[in-house]
Amino acid sequence: MSSLKIEHLAKSFGTTEVLQDINLGIAEGEMVALLGPSGCGKSTTLRIVAGFETATSGRIELGGTDITATPAHRRNTGMVFQSYALFPHMSVADNVGFGLEMRKIGRSDREAKVRQALDMVQLGHLADRMPAQLSGGQQQRVALARALAVNPDLLLLDEPLSNLDAKLRGEVQHEIRALQQRLGLTTLIVTHDQEEALTMSDKMVVMQGGRIRQVGAPRELYDAPDSVFVASFVGNCNLIEGKREGEGMFRSTSGALLPCARSEAADADESRVLALRPERVRLSPPQQGAASAQVVGVTYLGAQSEIRVDLQGTRILVTMPTPQARDPMAGLAEGDMVSADWAPEDARLLPAGA
Structure with missing residues (x-):
């Protein structure tokens, strides 16, 4: 060769x-x-x-x-x-x-x-x-x-x-x-x-x-x-427009304050896109102190399910293993309230329009 x-x-x-x-x-x-x-x-x-x-x-x-x-x-x-x-x-x-x-x-x-x-x-x-x-x-x-x-x-x-x-x-x-x-x-x-x-x-x-x-x-x-472009073409990805707000935080155009990876390259007044893979988002029953989100859609795909949630006006796609019958997240339906979070390093800031 x-x-x-x-x-x-x-x-x-x-x-x-x-x-x-x-x-x-x-x-x-x-x-x-x-x-x-x-x-x-x-x-x-x-x-x-x-x-x-x-x-x-x-x-x-x-x-x-x-x-x-x-x-x-x-x-x-x-x-x-x-x-x-x-x-x-x-x-x-x-x-x-x-x-x-x-x-x-x-x-x-x-x-x-x-x-x-x-x-x-x-x-x-x-x-x-x-x-x-x-x-x-x-x-x-x-x-x-x-x-x-x-x-x-x-x-x-x-x-x-x-x-x-x-x-x-x-x-x-x-x-x-x-x-x-x-x-x-x-x-x-x-x-x-x-x-x-x-x-x-x-x-x-x-x-x-x-x-x-x-x-x-x-x-x-x-x-x-x-x-x-690469984030959207290689796998599914939530792409959320907004601006960095302080180190490790991102403000979406809808006003949601979201955790993100620290980035010295992004100035607070520059438009950015937060890229977040759907499987990196964790959903759990509502709990005090955690970001509250409303389920707006559930798609059953066998071993996996896609859940769409509204987090302070920002729509996010979540991919997760389909909960088993005894799982507290089993039976999720449109209108249910959940807590949504992710590790900050899993949310990357990318230049807007690129």
Whole structure:
């Protein structure tokens, strides 16, 4: 496997700038997720790395070698497309061996590599099947086996799980991640699914409008977003507008006084946004001295429940394990009064409008 380095990458289609000054390093054996909304430039970045698009400017290194001008077929990368791109007239084995045949690998070596790749994804018993005879999850694994068969220096995944149902997607996420870690594959995956990025990657790259907004480990981006955009895109988040009022306190625009992390960067007269994850809010029966809130909605989600409360005119979403029958919080309903609190360090102040 090899490391990947992207320097000052830019791409324009006519007068439209799609990518602007993209800089990113991926260590050998690391799995990195490009995450962002549709049109943010993540797939274009992947296609340029693969060699399917040409950069307007910038430089790409793979394993220390400049591949910026290297044609796609000469870059030792393995690609799994969103549509899987399997040949319907070829068997599973022939699909997996196609890249090897294009590389003019001898038949006996090619067959051995095909068997090895199919065994990696646990589909050796389906080598003679046609793609139409496979389920969506099996087709996805065939596409992955085809990418692995060429022993790539870099594995590229372009929203590979978007065509699977939710339950199967979760299972395949773990399978791909386990295989990637076992083989030490340097991997770049494009996704718009925040859960997929959090589950599968060592590092996340959040993009917006053709630019990188923040790079970091999944926990870092979830716990310490540095902008309103990242906080809102990576997981659910309460975003409350207002201003800092003294150290460790925040006054919302509705007048609620809320605890927050201490921040020397925020002046009292500057507009700020308080970012608070729903699961960090604790609800309890009303008690003297605690902030009182009124339940305005309850959504049952099985093991979890979402409770919306009004805290001094400020609406807050709370996610909590569904209370058991004997729990004092069981049976919460609209109109009930509760106490709501959270650790100050769990409420971050972020620049407004960012």
